[in-house]
Amino acid sequence: MGQVLNARSIARAEAVASLTALFAPFDADPADVERASLWLLQAELLGLPEFGVGMLRRDLDRLDAIEGSTDAAAEPPAEGRGAVAAAAIDASAAPGILALAAAVRLAEERVQLAGAAIVGIRGAGAMGVLGCAARSLALGGAIGVVAAQSPAAVAPWGATTAAIGTNPLAIGVPRAAQHPLVVDYASSPVTLAVVRRAQAEQAPLAAGLLVDRDGRPTTDPAAVGAILPDSLLGSLTGLVVELVAGVGVGGRTADARQPATRGAIVIAFDPKAAGAVDATGASARLGEDWRAAGGHLPARFDALPPSLDALPETITLTTAAAEWLASIGGGAAR
Template sequence: MTEISTQDLVELIERVLGPFASLQEPLEARNPAKADVQLAAFWFVQAELLKLPAFGIQMLLRDLERLDALDSLAPGGEAGAALLSIDAQRIPGHVSLALAVRLAAHTVKAQGCAILGIRNVGALGVLGCAARSLASEGAVAIISANSSAFVAPLGGTAPAIGTNPLAVAAPRAHAAPLVLDFSTSPMTLAALRQARATGGTLPASGAVDADGQRTSDPTRAAALLPEGRISSLTGLGVELITGVGVGGRLAAGLPAPERSALVIAYSPEAMGNRDAAELCAQLTQDWQGAGGHVPARFDSLPLKREQLPSRISVHSEALAALEVRAQGTD
């Protein structure tokens, strides 16, 4: 591990992502703007603060490899419309999601709600960070994503859907937004890759091999398993609203070149509800009072860039590779 100034890390990521941003930043711009690059860099650092390096710098480097042979491509859609579609094939996943969040926030303020589909997108990182950004501006946000099939249905023995993460966030009075962020499978593909790279083992009930038999060997894993019935059905639902609804769904066994995502955001005030933040705080108390666990993983994260800690520890190899990338943009 290497300790680095957090500000230096943010600036390093922004240098790497800079070529994908438009020189201008009007809200009507269809290309990612400097503001989107800045927000994407913030999310990458948040992933590192959450101790999720596979969703931080390492994910950025993998996504850049995907883009090496491609040029920038302007997303489609008209800014300001409640329904938007973004083609992100040649844009880093985090940057395209930041673009969607910026347009969604603007549209919610203007019209009360926004629905954005992102097609052909690469790695999206921790969706909860994006949902939290919208909730911090007063919106209720739902963000989902689908990916190549590598998760079996409950009771199944072969992959049918992706890990299909889902994030929901809402503003909360006297506290940071309440954020839910989970996937179909308790194990992510990033964790599977890590286990394969390090020779680690999987939970006994975490995967099946090509013959449909349970395995703890990551090199034999042909499909991950869902945590239970609700998890399995949630993954199927995410596949419906993203893979089917937005596009990109391919038959099981065919590698989807990219994933798709859906961003839904709306203003509680547009629904006639001026007490959403207080209701969310009350819900938190009721849930805890009933013996429930309130997700708090995101609560320790800063809501603004200026609140980031002064220093951060990151993997030395990933940092070195990022610095090489940054040099190539000079």
């Protein structure tokens, strides 16, 4: 787990109560509220506060700036047709992570009914650590793929002008007698959240990550014009996510006059329905083969508690996040 500087602890029960209160105006399914709260606190346990409670606070501020949004839920899903159960969510009036929780729940329900599901999200805010969502799907026995497109911040490989977002992609697969295997990565070596944190702290970033508005290399986050992609493969991965989670669900449109938005997609399927005889055993074997060949197998999600009740009795947050949650719940951060 990562460590947070300038940190305070808050009781788990208090943190959960405060998050529940913050989500209350959106009239969401209680299961979605519970899962969104879990993912936010899991991000804190991973040492990724930029995707945790502080992210939710920024997303709520974004919604406050949209007249009438704080007392409105996400648009009910539109149903698709065909052998694969599909749905679409308009998340423009709800926190992004709450919309993602709803999408995962809908995907789980449809996997039970049809064996596979595709749920698109458009107009979403910040959705946090996508690997937590993919892991939730895998814990239920499905193979889950979650991808998110966002407004332009990253330049294509070999270019210096932003064209796509950092566009993370996460995959979660059940493993026999082990935690799910979760792969979660972005198309750029740093996220926009990291750049913004560096801007706030007035701290330079490493060379080779950014270019300024004139396309020149820079380490100054305040001068950033674009984030550089993580290799040609990372650039193409970002383009693929843009096509699937942007173009495919309405996050990107043909009208250049429309404001930038954020799209995401959740794909889930029962491996047995797709023809696998022993997917959990096969994924465990693949992990063994990968390690035997000298490869690094992602494992940072393995130690995450799978439910709110299993979280530690106290949660370490940034001081600002702990004090904010304490103020919502009426208690005091320690």
